[in-house]
Amino acid sequence: MASSPTTRHRLGLLSSPFLVFFVLFHYHLPAAKGIRLAGIIRKPSPDVANIFREAPAFRNGDSCSGEERIHIAMTLDSNYLRGTMAAVLSILQHSTCPEMVEFHFLWARFEPDVLSNINATFPYLKFNVYRFDSSKVRGKISKSVRQALDQPLNYARIYLADIIPSDVKRVLYLDSDLVVVDDVAKLWKVDLQGKVLAAPEYCHANFTQYFTDVFWSDRELSKTFGGRNPCYFNTGVMVVDVDRWRQGGYTKKMEEWMTVQKQKRIYHLGSLPPFLLVLAGDIRAVDHRWNQHGLGGDNLEGKCRSLHPGPISLLHWSGKGKPWLRLDSRKPCTVDHLWAPYDLYRSSAHYFEE
Numbered sequence: 001m002a003s004s005p006t007t008r009h010r011l012g013l014l015s016s017p018f019l020v021f022f023v024l025f026h027y028h029l030p031a032a033k034g035i036r037l038a039g040i041i042r043k044p045s046p047d048v049a050n051i052f053r054e055a056p057a058f059r060n061g062d063s064c065s066g067e068e069r070i071h072i073a074m075t076l077d078s079n080y081l082r083g084t085m086a087a088v089l090s091i092l093q094h095s096t097c098p099e100m101v102e103f104h105f106l107w108a109r110f111e112p113d114v115l116s117n118i119n120a121t122f123p124y125l126k127f128n129v130y131r132f133d134s135s136k137v138r139g140k141i142s143k144s145v146r147q148a149l150d151q152p153l154n155y156a157r158i159y160l161a162d163i164i165p166s167d168v169k170r171v172l173y174l175d176s177d178l179v180v181v182d183d184v185a186k187l188w189k190v191d192l193q194g195k196v197l198a199a200p201e202y203c204h205a206n207f208t209q210y211f212t213d214v215f216w217s218d219r220e221l222s223k224t225f226g227g228r229n230p231c232y233f234n235t236g237v238m239v240v241d242v243d244r245w246r247q248g249g250y251t252k253k254m255e256e257w258m259t260v261q262k263q264k265r266i267y268h269l270g271s272l273p274p275f276l277l278v279l280a281g282d283i284r285a286v287d288h289r290w291n292q293h294g295l296g297g298d299n300l301e302g303k304c305r306s307l308h309p310g311p312i313s314l315l316h317w318s319g320k321g322k323p324w325l326r327l328d329s330r331k332p333c334t335v336d337h338l339w340a341p342y343d344l345y346r347s348s349a350h351y352f353e354e
Contacts, residue, residue, distance in 0.1 A: 052085055064096065064099070064100060070185060071168050073106065074106070074174050078113070081114055082344075084176040087180070088122060090181065090342045095183055108153045109131070132152070154271050158254050162251060178236065178315060180314050193284050195241070199235070207280070210268075214264055225281060228281030230281040232276065233283060254275065289312055295321075296322060300320065304335070315335070327339075327340060
């Protein structure tokens with residue numbers, strides 16, 4: 001649903017701090033609590049051409065003794081690095097125990113400049129980088145509605161359990177086009193209730209639209225969801241029991257559906273449909289506040305969309321429009337100004353619509 005022109009115009013005239021305050025108040029975005037920001041303690045940055053400002057060091061709150069480590073997995077790509085930096089900053093800034101957060105980055109190829117920028121921007125960050133072998137999906141990817149969805153790295157989430165070290169039992173997977181505005185530990189600690197995956201479900205969405213007429217008209221394929229009450233869920237925010245994933249052979253199950261897709265063209269949307277085919281109707285549903293998605297508009301035009309009323313813990317610019325591109329073009333959507341405070345890009349200059 002597109003945002004009201006009147007609302008866009010009215011909010012566009014507000015100054016940045018007031019706009020952020022208005023949306024925090026109106027849409028119930030939580031403020032950070034229990035955070036000790038060691039902004040004056042910095043480690044010297046390496047002598048590299050860092051295009052991002054160095055982030056402050058975030059320290060644990062007093063209540064963090066005995067807290068478990070939080071493992072967050074994200075893909076790493078030079079084209080989305082600006083989004084990744086903002087996402088990481090937002091997670092640390094709103095965490096009560098930021099020193100307990102460990103990042104697992106997946107990339108398709110070694111990019112020294114990307115690594116140098118991360119080290120220089122977040123000198124204290126606990127992170128590991130793993131290579132995702134793109135040959136795993138060679139011959140399995142079908143052309144989708146948007147070129148970005150066809151990139152091999154977009155499919156890395158299917159192979160997460162094979163890449164992450166075996167001693168990591170649970171992972172929170174996050175896309176790079178989002179910011180977290182709540183303590184991520186709340187999502188991390190969700191009770192999976194024996195399920196392999198937890199994510200917000202959207203049962204009001206028209207589930208049939210995610211698959212083609214070829215799928216629904218095939219007598220055998222259309223039985224796939226028998227005994228399940230399938231609902232759409234967005235794969236950009238998922239808590240995954242990687243142990244259970246490995247034991248259940250879920251990667252292989254999704255690969256089998258990717259093979260069917262190459263033969264019969266049963267869906268249009270990249271790596272999402274295999275997740276739906278295997279898991280829709282069999283996940284642990286979590287509160288919608290943890291994925292206010294679609295802020296990037298649809299996959300074709302990326303038109304502005306407004307926030308849904310209610311509490312918000314995570315803002316997600318899924319869709320074609322990305323906030324850093326729209327801000328730089330001086331044609332931002334109102335919601336893009338909620339991403340801007342986390343932007344660490346040195347040359348960024350954000351403008352409000354008149």
